[in-house]
Amino acid sequence: LGIFQPEGIVYLVSKCNDLGLCGIQCGNVLGFAGELYQRGILTREDMGFELRWGDVKSFARLMELIARREGIGEILAEGSYRAALKIKELKGVDVAKYAVCEKGEAIGAHGIRSGLDYPPVIAYACSVQGGDHTSVAGLPPERVPSELMSGFQDSAVICGFNLKEKYYELGWKMLRAVTGWNITMTEWNEVLGPRMLTIQRVMLLLGGPDLFWDPRIHDDNPSRFYEPLPSGPRAGRAVKREEVMAEKRRYYASLGWDEYGIPKPSTLKKLGLEKLEPAIKRIKERLRVS
Incomplete structure (x- = not known):
């Protein structure tokens, strides 16, 4: 302002x-x-x-x-x-x-152009929560920051400021001490976290009463992020769209989603989410993809 x-x-x-x-x-x-x-x-x-x-x-x-x-x-x-x-x-x-929005949600002060802030280039483009800076997509998905990690923090009701990467293992110890649940980091990263994220992705692609998101169009950054920074210590720096698209494809694949970011049948079976198959069918019909 x-x-x-x-x-x-x-x-x-x-x-x-x-x-x-x-x-x-x-x-x-x-x-x-x-x-x-x-x-x-x-x-x-x-x-x-x-x-x-x-x-x-x-x-x-x-x-x-x-x-x-x-x-x-x-x-x-x-x-x-x-x-x-x-x-x-x-x-x-x-x-x-x-x-400056992603999936209809305004993005805050954490941009991706300078390379000095924490969100990676696909942070918002691939996030199931759009412009939410507390739930950013990243590779590998089990890294910090990423949506798998954000999902764990939110589910465990642990403040993200207190659970940086080097303290991540401590978060699991806290969870076990407080709840008695013997959930392991591996179980979260390979099953529980991807299950949560896949459900969110399907809900996002289903859309709402008046808005629908086409991943071929909307799984992308705001156009402003492809413009060079006009001032500051990183003036002139911008993100390249081809880099974003390449990272997006890698991100989809890492979670068992297809080229459109739609969860594959094998992924649904692995995660015990076969009940989502009718929803996947509706999404594909609307997007006119197979």
Whole structure:
């Protein structure tokens, strides 16, 4: 948002909390709106006021409109992805490339372009939870960070900050000590974790009442991630799509999924998930693949 003064940041974070908004989703949609205003796609007439980078008061005002679903806030309250769809209808301009989202979920501050942050290049593109920075895809799947590890942390109710890779074995000892369950790391990595992840993948591909994801299109990063970083110590660095696509194929294969990321029959049998076969059939019919 172009706001770098500590007092301004603290004020907006506090206001976000007071309004009951998500700091990540709200911050993303504020930045989305700010860029559309800068580019002249959203105007003062749309906003009801000037929206300038670095202006704490104007972003705080927009936050209130979002919380109350008033004016432009009615659209932005839907989040960056759905707001982009609505603004396209209203303005006749495709603004999806300005919405930094994955599978409809806004991505937070953890990007993949610099190579200095923890998410790998397929972190969001292959995640069953889209833009969720706490559940990123990675290779090998049993590494940290990865969705198998995130799934274990969430299931065991262990904070990810306290379970870094070198302390991972300690997490299993804690689980056994607290619950008495004799689940091993190998059992989780080879059966229980992939079972959970495969169920999530099938649910994702089934879609919802009004949104469906085509893995050939949507298992990819936001277009912004393929643009070079404009500034900072890693200025000019970007991710190459061919690298992402290669990693995506490897990730699918490592979990027993086909070229579209659809779990194979042999994988369902191995994991005891044969009951998902009708759902797989529906997914393939919708995607028109065999």
